[in-house]
Amino acid sequence: MRTSINPRLRKPAWNALAGVVFAAAWLVRGGPLWWVSIPAVIAAAVRVISLYRMGATDTDEGALAGSRADERQRQLSLRSRALACNLAGVASFVGLTAAIAVSAPWWWPFLAVLAVIGFGYLLGLSNYGVAEEGPADDADTGYQARSGSR
Amino acid sequence: MRNRVREQRVRRGLSQAELAAALSVSRQTVISIESGRYLPSLPLAFSIARFFGLTVDKMFDPDEEAGS
Numbered sequence: 401m402r403t404s405i406n407p408r409l410r411k412p413a414w415n416a417l418a419g420v421v422f423a424a425a426w427l428v429r430g431g432p433l434w435w436v437s438i439p440a441v442i443a444a445a446v447r448v449i450s451l452y453r454m455g456a457t458d459t460d461e462g463a464l465a466g467s468r469a470d471e472r473q474r475q476l477s478l479r480s481r482a483l484a485c486n487l488a489g490v491a492s493f494v495g496l497t498a499a500i501a502v503s504a505p506w507w508w509p510f511l512a513v514l515a516v517i518g519f520g521y522l523l524g525l526s527n528y529g530v531a532e533e534g535p536a537d538d539a540d541t542g543y544q545a546r547s548g549s550r
Numbered sequence: 551m552r553n554r555v556r557e558q559r560v561r562r563g564l565s566q567a568e569l570a571a572a573l574s575v576s577r578q579t580v581i582s583i584e585s586g587r588y589l590p591s592l593p594l595a596f597s598i599a600r601f602f603g604l605t606v607d608k609m610f611d612p613d614e615e616a617g618s
Contacts, residue, residue: 470579471579471591471594472590
């Protein structure tokens with residue numbers, strides 16, 4: 401079922417949800433740091449409001465924030481995400497290498513990030529590319545075999 | 551790749567915002583296409599050509615550099 405939420409509200413709504421979940425995690429954790437949930441909610445609210453306001457501006461960022469991006473703006477977003485992912489991969493590799501070099505126990509989060517990036521990449525290949533390719537034209541009974549026999 | 555979007559738009563007395571609205575893209579995308587910084591997808595290239603009543607190969611010339 402397709403929701404009829406106003407496009408301008410989509411990104412702010414997702415950010416609001418993420419902010420509430422993050423704040424709730426601090427509350428559920430309890431202990432002396434429960435109050436972190438308050439600045440977390442405030443930060444989320446600021447982000448939601450700024451996203452909503454940005455969504456009305458006549459800029460590429462505004463179009464992305466307002467979920468009304470055209471093909472160039474979607475491509476821009478895609479390339480930015482790819483760059484961010486590459487940087488995350490390089491940073492994780494550097495972190496993993498450094499952790500191994502100093503025999504630190506915190507090597508595994510870097511490996512987990514690298515594994516997720518690698519899995520995501522393979523998932524992308526299988527979803528968007530390789531699996532959709534069919535046989536080459538000259539593999540069927542077609543033109544080239546006949547024209548070669550002339 | 552050189553294109554004739556700006557030339558055709560000016561000839562018809564349209565603003566970039568008006569052309570963007572007609573093509574259902576952003577004004578920034580029209581600016582990027584006109585300056586040759588962005589090559590539109592095939593569907594958008596056809597939409598642009600159709601809007602101006604020309605063929606795609608009349609609107610976009612692959613043999614010429616943008617800005618030349």
